[in-house]
Amino acid sequence: MRTVVGPTDHVVVVGAGLSGLSCALHLLGAGRRVTIVERDAGPGGRAGRVQLGEYQVDTGPTVLTMPHLIDEAFAAVGDSLARHVELVALHPAYRAAFADGTGLDVHTDGEAMEEEVRRFAGPAEAAGYRQLRDWLERLYRAQMRRFIDTNFDSPFQLLHPDLARLAALGGFGRLDGRIGRFLSDARLRRVFSFQALYAGVAPARALAAYAVISYMDTVAGVWFPKGGMHAVPRAMADAAAGAGAELRWSADVSTLERSAGRVRAVHLASGERIPCDAVVLTCELSAAHRLLGRAPRRPVRLRHSPSAVVLHAGTDRTWPSLAHHTLSFGGAWERTFDELTRTGALMSDPSLLITRPTAHDSSLAPPGRHLHYVLAPCPNTTVGPSAATWRDLGPRYRDSLIAELERRGLDGFAQSIQEELLVTPLDWQAQGHAAGSPFSVSHTFAQTGPFRPRNLVRGLDNVVLAGCGTTPGVGVPTVLISGKLAAARVTGGPGPGRHRAARDRSAPPAVPVSCAPDRGRLR
Known part of the structure; x- marks a missing residue:
């Protein structure tokens, strides 16, 4: 794995969204001094908060999956998500309502969902669901470590036995067609394929490999943090501060001071100069390119979701x-x-x-x-x-x-x-x-994995990118991974799985939660 060159004692992280905070926690855990600069008055980025009269409104994502990735960032500094935020497991994860007046509850528990599918569409579809669930779990295991939670230096890294496993699972077919092999009911197929929209691609054109998002939504579990989604970045910022990070709010970056192929300091719009050994840019990809003074050359213009x-x-x-x-x-x-x-x-x-x-x-x-x-x-x-x-x-x-x-x-x-x-x-x-x-850059084949904008910047020895516009992509789980991968580029430490517990990641996360029954219905 390629890493930044030279000293990395003091790292400036630009942006206090989920990717920036994840990166900061992993850097702190590796012994780096970290300064976080954020243009807004507090943490969150896309996962922000506005006060609407007496209502507290989350302005970004509302669906939380894979909370062990958040806990992994806390663990880097000896902390835990459970110390800061109470998670509620949602049962059902979703309710699906269709135009014909029918509906079903989408459960992430296998037995509960099998029974719901049987009630909704009959025993043949219930059996198909069981096969689909098994396929989603195998697809996740084939992809996560090798193709999602990893830093790519070259497309040749794809040439690995896991690529053959992914191909054998049908990962390079079309998502809609692959789901259709298990489920004939068009309504059920929608429940397990609409997630392709998160990747910015229609299910009929998306690679079946993108069903890994369906795994996160319909198998791994969906959670709600008490206090709203904004409670997560707020807790991460508190943990970073407790671990020694300096957090600078309302600090808009104006320029990057460069010499001899390195960024030497970050300049704020206020006129302040912050010297640094390395920089992680987690802002919008276009904003990062403006600060860098150029965008990398690509044969085809980037497409957005x-x-x-x-x-x-x-x-x-x-x-x-x-x-x-x-x-x-x-x-x-x-x-x-x-x-x-x-x-x-x-x-x-x-x-x-x-x-x-x-x-x-x-x-x-x-x-x-x-x-x-x-x-x-x-x-x-x-x-x-x-x-x-x-x-x-x-x-x-x-x-x-x-x-x-x-x-x-x-x-x-x-x-x-x-x-x-x-x-x-x-x-x-x-x-x-x-x-x-x-939703940033879409996940077409030419914008996925090693073909997505890289998190290392050519021509600068000590600048790394993080966030949804770079590796591995869009979504709460992936931007958290993005921050961890960016930190690994700086520290040169172990890459994927650095703080991962030795357990099967297809199992529910080991995060203490409230498993209160769903109160989504009025009693």
């Missing part, structure tokens, strides 16, 4: 049909992905993610009130409407989205809203996200 419109609504009521996470599928499927990734049209028959964090933490809202987070995927600004267009389009789309929610059974949603915040590609672009998408 679809974006999303998010409606945060504080309401005076909720609905019995909603679990903590509810997937509300429209009738269309292939056409939906074509609109999102090719034609650039808004979804004509949208599939939505509705999250109700107050189902498991009522403190996020005033007494008797509720929080609802409604995410509607939409084209990014390269493929679809421009950021400026969303200035007028946003309010109209908000009204159509609420009307659609009411048509799907959330009657009175419009009248229930006490506080709201609408986020569109215009807002994502204003935050610095390229193509108006918070």
Whole structure:
């Protein structure tokens, strides 16, 4: 594994999102002095928090999987996630509602899900689910250590027996077709393939290897941190400070001072100069390239994932049909992905993610009130409407989205809203996200693994990248790994599995949690 050259005693980490905080904790655990500089007033990055009246709103991801990766970062400094955050295991992980009026609860426990599939679609589909679950577990084991949790220096690193194992599992076929080998019910196939959208690719075109995301969502477990998702980066920042990191808030980086192929100091917009031995840039990839003064040459321009419109609504009521996470599928499927990734049209028959964090933490809202987070995927600004267009389009789309929610059974949603915040590609672009998408560079084959933008910077001996735009990619688990991989580039220490407990990672995480029954339904 290639590493940065020269001294690495003092490392400046630019950005206090999940990847930056993960990197900082792993660096601290390896004995480095760390300064974290963050342009915002506190930690979080994409996993931020806004106060909306008396409501506390998470502005980023709402689904937490693979919490052992967070605990691994805490363990680097002799701490644990459980000391800071209480996790609640979600049962069900999701509720799926379909356009034909049917629905099922998606359980990550195998027996519970087999029984639910049997009730929903019959014994043949239940048997198919069991085979699918076994395939997902084997696919995960074949990929995680060799292709996800690893630093690539060359595509030739793919030439390993694990590549043959992945091929034998059908990992280089198409996701939709591979899922269809196990499940014939079109509704069930959606439950196990919609995750391809996280990677920015339609299920019909995504590699079957991306089903590893389905493994995380439907097998490994889904969790909710009390205090909301923002509680995680806040706890990580506290652990970093306790381990000796210097945290600098409202510290916007203006330039990098360079000489003789190294960054010698980080300059802040305030005029302050912070000398350093190495730098880890976890900001948006385009922002990192601006600081570096150039972007690496690529034969094909980077493609970005679809974006999303998010409606945060504080309401005076909720609905019995909603679990903590509810997937509300429209009738269309292939056409939906074509609109999102090719034609650039808004979804004509949208599939939505509705999250109700107050189902498991009522403190996020005033007494008797509720929080609802409604995410509607939409084209990014390269493929679809421009950021400026969303200035007028946003309010109209908000009204159509609420009307659609009411048509799907959330009657009175419009009248229930006490506080709201609408986020569109215009807002994502204003935050610095390229193509108006918070989901960064998509995971096409040419932008995956060793073909994704590397985390080492050519021409500079002591600069490393981390975050969703680089290795290994988009999503909470992967950005946590990204921070660990960046730290390994600096320290030269053991790569994958450095703090990994000696146990099967397909098992549930060894993180003390509350396993309270689901309170997603009104009693």
